Amino acid sequence: xKVLLVSTYEMGHQxxxxxxxxxxxxxxxxxxxxxxxxVQAWEPSEVAWADAVAFSVPMHTAMRxxxxxxxxVAKPTCFYGLYAMTGPPGARLISGxxxxxxxxWADDLAPGATTTLDRAPAPTPDRTVLPALDRYARLxxxxxxxxxxxxxxxxxxxxxxRHCPVPVVYDGRTRRVxxxxxxxxxxxxxxxxxxxxxxxxxxxxxxxxxxxxVVDAVHDxxxxxxxxxxxxxxxxxxxxxxLPRLSATGCLFVVSAFESMxxxxxxxxxxxxxxxxxGRVVHLLRSHGIEVRPSWLPxxxxxxxxxxxxxxxxxxxxxxxxxxDPVQYSIRLLVPPGSLLLDVAEMKQRLxxxxxxxxxxxxxxxxxHADELQGAIAGLVADTARHPLDQFFDIWEAVHGPGAxxxxxxxxxxxxxxxxxxxx
Numbered sequence: 001x002k003v004l005l006v007s008t009y010e011m012g013h014q015x016x017x018x019x020x021x022x023x024x025x026x027x028x029x030x031x032x033x034x035x036x037x038x039v040q041a042w043e044p045s046e047v048a049w050a051d052a053v054a055f056s057v058p059m060h061t062a063m064r065x066x067x068x069x070x071x072x073v074a075k076p077t078c079f080y081g082l083y084a085m086t087g088p089p090g091a092r093l094i095s096g097x098x099x100x101x102x103x104x105w106a107d108d109l110a111p112g113a114t115t116t117l118d119r120a121p122a123p124t125p126d127r128t129v130l131p132a133l134d135r136y137a138r139l140x141x142x143x144x145x146x147x148x149x150x151x152x153x154x155x156x157x158x159x160x161x162r163h164c165p166v167p168v169v170y171d172g173r174t175r176r177v178x179x180x181x182x183x184x185x186x187x188x189x190x191x192x193x194x195x196x197x198x199x200x201x202x203x204x205x206x207x208x209x210x211x212x213x214v215v216d217a218v219h220d221x222x223x224x225x226x227x228x229x230x231x232x233x234x235x236x237x238x239x240x241x242x243l244p245r246l247s248a249t250g251c252l253f254v255v256s257a258f259e260s261m262x263x264x265x266x267x268x269x270x271x272x273x274x275x276x277x278x279g280r281v282v283h284l285l286r287s288h289g290i291e292v293r294p295s296w297l298p299x300x301x302x303x304x305x306x307x308x309x310x311x312x313x314x315x316x317x318x319x320x321x322x323x324x325d326p327v328q329y330s331i332r333l334l335v336p337p338g339s340l341l342l343d344v345a346e347m348k349q350r351l352x353x354x355x356x357x358x359x360x361x362x363x364x365x366x367x368x369h370a371d372e373l374q375g376a377i378a379g380l381v382a383d384t385a386r387h388p389l390d391q392f393f394d395i396w397e398a399v400h401g402p403g404a405x406x407x408x409x410x411x412x413x414x415x416x417x418x419x420x421x422x423x424x
Contacts, residue, residue, distance in 0.1 A: 001106045004050035005034040005129070008065035010058060012038070012137035012420025013150035013198065014189075017056040017081060019125030021102050027123060028103045034129040037065065039136070047073055052109055054078040054102060057087070060165070060334055061422075063359060076109040078102065082165045085113060086337060086359050095169050097155070099123070117156075117173055124184045133189060137420035139196035139226070139252075148196040148418060149189030153182050153214045157202040159232065161257075162270045162340040163297065163333060166202050174206050183217050190222055196252075197227040198418065204229035205239050212242060219249035226250040228293075228418075232257065233273035236281050247288040252416040253323075254285060258294040261310040265302050268346050275314075282318045291415055293323050298377075299332040301350035301363050303370040309399050312392075322412030325421035326391040330378040335361040373399065388412065 003025055007015035015036055022032045035046055047053060053073050055066040063083035070077050070088070079087035080098040087093045093113040094101040100120050138145040154177060156170035186197055197218070204211050211229075218225065229246070231254055236243075246254075260266055261275045278294070285292050294315075298308050308329075315324055333341075336359055341347040352362035365371050380394045389412050397404045 001109075002031045002033075002049060002051045003106050004046055004053045005032060005056065006053060006066065006069065007034070007036040007038065007056045007062070008069065009038050009062045010056070010150075011200075011422045012418065013148075013200070014127065014130050014133055014136045015056060016125060016150055016152060016185075016200070017058050019127045019130060019185075020122055021054070021056075021080070021099060022129045023123040023126035024099045024103055025106055026126060028106065030103075030106050032126075032129060036131055037069065039131050042069060042072075047075070050075065052076040052078065052106065054080060054092075054105075057081040057083040059083065060336065060359060063087070076111075078105050082169055083336070083359070085115070087113075097175060115169060117170065117175070119175060122177060122181065124181050125188075127185075127188055127192070133192040133194060137198075137418045140417050140419055141252075142414040145419065146195035147193045148198060149186065149192075149194035150198045150200055151177075151182050151185050151189075152200050153177055153204065153211055154201045154207055156206075158206045159203065159272065160270065160340060161272075162268070162344060163335075164202075165336060165339075167340060168336075168338040176207060176210050179210075179213050179217050182214050183221060186218050186222065186225075190225065195225065197225060199227060199229045201230060203232050203235060205231045205235040205242070208235075208239050208242060212245060215246065215249050215251075224250075226252050226416075228253045228255065228416075230255040230257075233271070233277050233281050236284065237273075237277060240284055243285065243288045243290065247290055251290055253291040253293050255293045255295060256281060257297075259297040260300070260307065261314050262302070262307045265297075265300055265307065268300075268302065268341075268344060269297075270340075275310075278314070279318065282320070291323060292320070293417065294320065294328075295331075296324070296328045297331050297333060298329055299365070299370060299374040301333070301347065301365050303365055303374075304367040305369050305373060305399060308370070308373060312396055312399060316407050316409060319410055321389065321392055321409045322415040323417075325417075326381040326388050326395065327421050329395050330374065330381050332374055333363070334359075335363065 005018045007018045018034045057063040058081040078092035080094040084093040084095040092105045095115045139148045156174040157166045160167040258278045350363045
């Protein structure tokens, strides 16, 4: 079978979730080609070559773009990944541990939907089908930019944060990727020019012992390689004893979902931390020479102008202006089908109808000014030609009005970051 694998967006990274099934399908005897619409054109000739087309949909943005592309394909189609179950009827939909299901679909092209959490080992990713690494996100440091690779040491998550798509599929479960497989994938990317690696696990410390075994193996093999990880606030506090090892092995920064400075919002989302905990994490990481890059969810049904102001004030007070990409201040809560929030009383009170184009249930904020503010900030951050510091001051004024309090912001330059602003 000739299978075309399509990635639409993997947060600026060379798409791991094309490289994995490419290896599995080739091992099963199928011919594979791939296209990444984030850096390549949609070529009709590739679709004409294929007997079937499979779309990788690990996130909401990827699914929306994939649906548009799939509408032009008159061949058997498959959607696989976290958002697969929002795919169209008549296609094959596979969420969770998709590899074996995708191979079976290539064998018989049968439609249907399934979620599987099997423990079959994933193959070493085959990145030869993908565009060159230098076409993707890079690590930005005071010394310049270097190519960045991307791997996952685990899939799934042991937590059930209500706004996250991962527990909808994995329900608190995790699956390890073997140390040897991760190391082989890192080696392939280093050969391709990577000088930094992003560990894209939903939470790198879900399985802390495994995580540290991966870190040690990678550092032993490539001692000059730097990396970043994603971890929850409560995990960073609980595993504070591991931070010296992370620092010593090259961890430059940690992405952590602070989400809000409103403890009520954090409780509704079931984040497992408080606003005060976020401040503790900033100081804890910096004491080990590691920066934090917080991700935020400023706009929820319970947002007020004050809660957005509290986020901005926290960022200023903790010298984080250079650590937060301005787009983070515009993020609005998504409530896709199956979301754990759908059963929460506070959510039901604000919930509207499902929007099949946006792939989310609609909602309105308790404070109507919050909805207006979100639209205003989204417009401000869309102007990517403006310097991030200028954008921050624009947002500050939009939140506080013409009489906005004066603030002092230190240097925003030199904080390690990836050139792609989206984290999830």
